[in-house]
Amino acid sequence: MISISRTRAWRLERCTTFKIRLGTTQVRRQSSQIILQLDGRTRLSSFWTYRSAPDITGEGTNDDGQSLLLKGGFIAQEASGYFHFLPFGLRVQDKLSAIIDVHMRSIGASKLALSSLTSQSLWLQSGRLTQPLEAGNHELLAVRDRKDSSMLLAPTHEEVITNFLKPHITSHRDLPVRLYQTTRKYRDELRPRQGLLRTKEFLMKDLYTFDADVESAMETYGAVLGAYHALFKQLGLSYLTAVADSGSIGGTHNHEFHYASLLGEDIVWSCNSCGSAYNEEVLPAVTETSASPSCLKCENKLISNSTIEVAHTFFLSTRYSVPLGLTYQTATPGQAPVPVQMGCYGIGVSRIIAAIASKMAAPTGRRKPRVGLRWPVCVAPFEVLVIPKEEGSAETVYDTIAQSGADVVMDDGPEEFMRKLQHADLIGYPVVVICGKEKAEIRARGIETPVVYVEESVVAETVQRVLEELRAVKHDELSN
Ligand SMILES: [Zn+2]
DSSP: OHHHHHHHHHHHHHHHHEEEOTTSSEEEETTTTEEEEOSSSOBGGGSOOOSSOOOOOSSOOSSSHHHHHHHTTSEEEEETTEEEEOHHHHHHHHHHHHHHHHHHHTTTOEEOOOOSEEEHHHHHHHTSOSSOOOSSSSSSEEEEOTTOOEEEEOSOOHHHHHHHHTTTOOBGGGOOEEEEEEEEEEOOOSSOBTGGGBOSEEEEEEEEEEESSHHHHHHHHHHHHHHHHHHHHHHTSOOEEEEOOBOSSSSBOEEEEEEEOTTOOEEEEEOTTTOOEEEGGGSSOOOSSSOOOBOTTTOOBOEEEEEEEEEEEEEEETTTHHHHTOEEBOSSTTOOOEEOEEEEEEEEHHHHHHHHHHHHOEEEOSSSOEEEOOOOGGGOSOSEEEEEOSSSOHHHHHHHHHHTTOOEEEOOSSSOHHHHHHHHHHHTOSEEEEEOSSOEEEEETTSSOOEEEEOGGGHHHHHHHHHHHHHTOOGGGOOO
8 A cells, every 4th residue: 555655646746846848858857947858868967866965874974985875876775774776876786797797607607586585495405494484583584475485585595596406407418507696685684784784685696506526516616716806806906815614625615705894894814925815714713812823825924804705605515405306317327316516606796886885985176175986997887977167069078988988977967067076076987077168178086197188089089098097907006
């Protein structure tokens, strides 16, 4: 009932405040005089975002990444532990998700989307649950439907995918299989905190791999590790790869990827000498009074880092295939069916966004210093912002930049020029082009020449060169 009346109210509002001019491409909202120009150009005037920064109270009211994501209209908090992704934020999320797709395709993984609702019976079968759960004192979000079936809003999908694949993996010819999804996951956090870092609902990429034997599972493990390194190198922020558990099957097969951050709630010990890093649990017990532990590889003293865990790789062996009965017939005639060797590999998509926002937020503005967001080019909501300064050729400049292949938006709103610059600083576009009467001013933070003035005829090629330069930047080395 509530949703119906809300829809009606919304429609009523639309009817009274919007007037659509048939036969033209303009939609006018009379109460506020916004003109939606639908001419194929991406314009901030027709891209929904806040027209003035919202009041942010409570946790994170400073210029930290989380507050900037809220102020800039990337995300909005619905309630403790869950957030909406608004148009700016969704563009970042979609771009990151698309980059992950490229790296998953590079190892032959296919994308699917499993149902978020999961039967508890599979979890009882795998042994992760020992009895049916009611909503209550645990981290799983348990739900019951009208037929009294016990279900979960899934935090991970090992059981579901193992069970699903049973009829499809019966012979050695059906292997290997690599399947992944990027979907919303659920966990009933006791104390949601730090914005997108500890939430009840989060976006995660989870890859599940299925191999015939340990040897091929280890090859898969190495391939995924390689794809993860390529992804994190592309994002351009330095990261730590920590050994989380040394296995019984020769070599390690449990790694975590971390961003060093003062916001982090994890501890990773790193070695300055050989570059190794370790999760606390693989080191001899560390107490506050004891000396730093030594590197397991080179015996150098280790340094402790507070970190945000953003990804993990984990060899599961037959942890799920045995209890759920995922077996296959080998090439040897007469041999009994053998359980499949599995791996699971996660990437915290919304966590990476939060980590980038907090690590890259930096002072900006000349006359009155403020703190604004910054984004690596590959995940920025838009790569280039064009701001018209005087009556002139902003549309031509926009068109040439768009034709050169850059992801560009034009701030053609009614706000004053200085207000637009402030907004640009908050959002963190990698490149800002200000179109004056004579020349265009191209601004980019974090490169050798942050401001250049060029003729209109070479704006597009200069922007491309600046974007190239920005893509090569190691973001952690920047101060501004
Ligand atoms: Zn070392």
